[in-house]
Amino acid sequence: MPTRKPALLRAVFVAITGILAVGVAGCTAVTAPSDRATHLSSGGRHTCAPGSSVQLDGQSGSFVIAGACGAITVRGDGLTVRLERTASLAVEGQSASITVEDRVGSAMIKGNGISLTADSIGSVQITGQSNSITAPALGSVMVQGDHNAVRTHLKPSDYRVTGQDDTLTLE
Structure with missing residues (x-):
């Protein structure tokens, strides 16, 4: 009766080669860099x-963020x-004061009593009550809520309001 040793050795060799190939492929896989946000909750300074x-995040904190x-x-x-x-700004909360020294590409304000001041804002969406936006140059503005104030030098390219007692002031 012939031995099956060569066939068995060949099968073991193929299995080990396959396992090694999978292991090496796993070691050489390239992972994309993570785009996780830097999270700050205790105030302070940060450079982007x-x-x-x-x-x-936080309550009654103060943050200074440098960089683009x-x-x-x-x-x-x-x-x-x-x-x-910043390219984009999202604000959620109450009684926040945001000052941008330069340009904001787009801003989304959700809350009450939020003040945003910038040199220019490409587009802004406001949802809430008693918010204030001030920028010499504004692109499009969409307001949903009551008693919101928008101040700018030139009329925005698009201005839509759903609410009562909202004001647009050209200074």
């Missing part, structure tokens, strides 16, 4: 790497934030 995202940020998210009540520049 160009295009990076930052999330600010990609996206800034502000969540909380009573926050004071000073930014250099």
Whole structure:
């Protein structure tokens, strides 16, 4: 009776080669860099790497963010934030004061008593009550809520309002 040893050795060799190939492929796989936002909750200063995202959370804190940020998210009540520049800004909360030294590409304001001041804002959406937006140059503006104030030098390219007692002031 012939032995099956060569066939068995060949099968073991193929199995080990397959396992090694999968293991090596797993070791050489390339992973994409993570686009996680830097999360800050205790106030303070931070410098954005160009295009990076930052999330600010807290109650009654003060933040100073330098650099050209990609996206800034502000969540909380009573926050004071000073930014250099950002492509997008999202603010949720109450009684926040946001000052941008330069340009905001787009802004979304959700809350009450939020103040946003910038040199220019490409587009802004406001949802809530008693919010204030001030920018010499504004693109499009959409307001949903009551008692919101928008101040600018030139009429925005598009201005839509759903609410009562909202004002647009050209200064």
